[in-house]
Amino acid sequence: MLIRGRAHRFGDDIDTDAIIPARYLNTSDPAELARHCMEDADPQFTSKIHPGDIIVAGKNFGCGSSREHAPIAIKAAGLSAVIAHSFARIFYRNAINIGLPILESPEAAARIQDGDEVLVEVEEGVIRNLTRGETYDIIPFPPFMQELMTAGGLMSYVARKVGKNV
Amino acid sequence: MGRTAVEKIFSAHCGKEISAGEIAIVSLDFVAGGDTKTPQAIKLFGEAGLSFNLEPGRAALIIDHFVPCPHEKAANGHVAMRRFAREHGLKFYEAGEGVEHQLLAEGGHVLPGSLIAVGDSHAPTCGALNALGLAVSSSELAAIFATGRLWYKVPQATRVEVKGKLPPGVYAKDVILYLCGRLHGGYYEAIEFSGEALLDLSIDDRFTLCNMVADLGAQTAIMPWDARLDAWLKERGLGAGRPVDGDADAVYSQVRQEDVSSLEPLLAFPHAIHNVHPVREARGVKVNQAYIGGCSNGRLEDLRLAAGFLKGRRVAAGVRLFISPASREIYRRAAAEGIISVLLEAGAVILPPSCGPCVGLTQQGIPGDGEVVLSTANRNFRGRLGNKNALIYLASPATVAASALTGEITDPREII
Numbered sequence: 001m002l003i004r005g006r007a008h009r010f011g012d013d014i015d016t017d018a019i020i021p022a023r024y025l026n027t028s029d030p031a032e033l034a035r036h037c038m039e040d041a042d043p044q045f046t047s048k049i050h051p052g053d054i055i056v057a058g059k060n061f062g063c064g065s066s067r068e069h070a071p072i073a074i075k076a077a078g079l080s081a082v083i084a085h086s087f088a089r090i091f092y093r094n095a096i097n098i099g100l101p102i103l104e105s106p107e108a109a110a111r112i113q114d115g116d117e118v119l120v121e122v123e124e125g126v127i128r129n130l131t132r133g134e135t136y137d138i139i140p141f142p143p144f145m146q147e148l149m150t151a152g153g154l155m156s157y158v159a160r161k162v163g164k165n166v
Numbered sequence: 167m168g169r170t171a172v173e174k175i176f177s178a179h180c181g182k183e184i185s186a187g188e189i190a191i192v193s194l195d196f197v198a199g200g201d202t203k204t205p206q207a208i209k210l211f212g213e214a215g216l217s218f219n220l221e222p223g224r225a226a227l228i229i230d231h232f233v234p235c236p237h238e239k240a241a242n243g244h245v246a247m248r249r250f251a252r253e254h255g256l257k258f259y260e261a262g263e264g265v266e267h268q269l270l271a272e273g274g275h276v277l278p279g280s281l282i283a284v285g286d287s288h289a290p291t292c293g294a295l296n297a298l299g300l301a302v303s304s305s306e307l308a309a310i311f312a313t314g315r316l317w318y319k320v321p322q323a324t325r326v327e328v329k330g331k332l333p334p335g336v337y338a339k340d341v342i343l344y345l346c347g348r349l350h351g352g353y354y355e356a357i358e359f360s361g362e363a364l365l366d367l368s369i370d371d372r373f374t375l376c377n378m379v380a381d382l383g384a385q386t387a388i389m390p391w392d393a394r395l396d397a398w399l400k401e402r403g404l405g406a407g408r409p410v411d412g413d414a415d416a417v418y419s420q421v422r423q424e425d426v427s428s429l430e431p432l433l434a435f436p437h438a439i440h441n442v443h444p445v446r447e448a449r450g451v452k453v454n455q456a457y458i459g460g461c462s463n464g465r466l467e468d469l470r471l472a473a474g475f476l477k478g479r480r481v482a483a484g485v486r487l488f489i490s491p492a493s494r495e496i497y498r499r500a501a502a503e504g505i506i507s508v509l510l511e512a513g514a515v516i517l518p519p520s521c522g523p524c525v526g527l528t529q530q531g532i533p534g535d536g537e538v539v540l541s542t543a544n545r546n547f548r549g550r551l552g553n554k555n556a557l558i559y560l561a562s563p564a565t566v567a568a569s570a571l572t573g574e575i576t577d578p579r580e581i582i
Contacts, residue, residue, distance in 0.1 A: 089385045
């Protein structure tokens with residue numbers, strides 16, 4: 001699994017209200033959620049991004065209210081991954097469960113600058129900063145999570161594996 | 167090697183000994199869905215063509231955010247929830263019964279040693295009953311309806327030993343605000359509370375402490391089992407469960423001793439829960455809206471405490487005070503004790519048992535631009551109440567009640 005895109009930097013404690021403000025939670029339409037992705041952190045965000053781009057953030061990304069709308073908004077906006085110093089636990093689960101790759105690396109989060117071109121080799125556990133010629137190691141996903149994300153998320157995984165017509 | 171209470175509960179629910187950091191598929195004792203996550207769960211469940219595979223008594227659906235329902239979208243979600251509960255024989259709590267975290271406890275769905283999945287981030291509230299509550303999403307709810315199971319990475323635990331006696335005017339809410347200010351950063355961890363100070367805390371207080379562990383940033387929380395908890399369960403005719411405690415030689419990521427004997431009343435300032443300061447630093451800030459209630463502080467003792475301040479007095483002009491009991495049972499008991507009359511006569515507006523003006527999506531109590539809200543809720547992010555130009559301070563029911571009387575943020579010790 002390879003992920004490649006340009007980095008958009010955010011700070012620490014980006015909460016789910018910043019990722020997708022509560023006022024848009026009366027929809028679960030991914031396209032509609034995508035239009036408001038990161039709106040309260042950067043009102044111009046959706047006009048700056050290109051398909052495949054990557055969010056790079058500090059500590060505790062995705063803290064606050066547990067809403068699956070948050071990773072859905074990021075994925076539907078065309079972003080390919082989030083790299084952060086650390087993730088809030090519920091966001092971490094939600095992202096994996098909807099098949100949005102998220103990568104924890106304090107080093108990458110500190111070094112990657114806005115606009116850097118980044119390549120992630122998920123199975124190898126490496127983030128390459130193509131702009132700066134640096135590499136940062138990450139712990140590869142456990143096989144279970146890779147399988148789940150390859151399936152496209154928890155629902156298709158469960159439907160395929162255990163839950164269907166048992 | 168010893169084991170944490172968290173490791174013991176996870177091990178007991180996956181049929182083998184597992185340790186912090188390991189990922190396992192665990193079997194859940196109970197799953198509950200509220201009205202923000204469940205309509206989407208039902209939709210995903212249908213789209214994936216899953217079948218329902220939970221025995222009766224292992225699941226409940228609860229309408230608690232949109233009460234009474236403010237718009238068509240949520241109303242149609244409620245219709246779907248009622249139908250799903252009827253079709254599959256789930257326990258169903260209708261609008262007005264209360265907030266799910268309280269109903270789970272009162273309904274005997276959470277017992278010592280149990281592992282519970284809740285479709286809401288304040289699931290750690292279960293920890294007050296020596297159980298573990300895990301917050302789950304819509305798709306996880308759907309998967310649990312089909313399998314009764316959940317994949318989970320067993321969290322490391324931080325042991326927090328709470329020592330000392332709370333001074334007058336300082337409450338459980340101040341303790342958890344203090345911890346939010348100090349411990350902010352335990353993101354992937356569970357908090358195991360211990361220490362002599364907990365023995366002094368009522369179960370209502372313990373709910374407040376565990377509830378806001380979610381906001382502190384940790385995954386879940388657990389309190390020890392003790393005679394007080396046993397009495398609480400017996401008084402309600404609930405089961406005894408299987409009490410658990412962390413071993414003395416368990417491996418904790420850190421052990422912290424927190425002395426509460428010199429605490430003073432605290433506030434979380436806008437716009438972050440860890441932005442914690444003494445109440446005196448906000449002294450004189452004019453309050454427009456005050457709120458006591460919800461899953462953090464809508465319990466009988468909270469209402470009783472507020473009534474103690476408000477009895478025979480009037481809320482200041484220019485302040486609107488909203489109060490919502492966390493459940494119908496609490497409302498009923500508060501009415502029987504005369505607390506509700508005291509609150510009404512003081513000028514408070516009593517809202518139905520529900521999430522109320524704790525989150526803007528309920529569309530209740532949205533503040534205006536530049537307005538100050540003083541609340542016992544658990545979150546004060548910018549925009550939390552539906553207007554990002556409002557300022558939200560969080561405090562104990564005592565601080566909120568005292569401030570509602572004066573019209574400005576007030577240390578409750580000045581009012582007693």
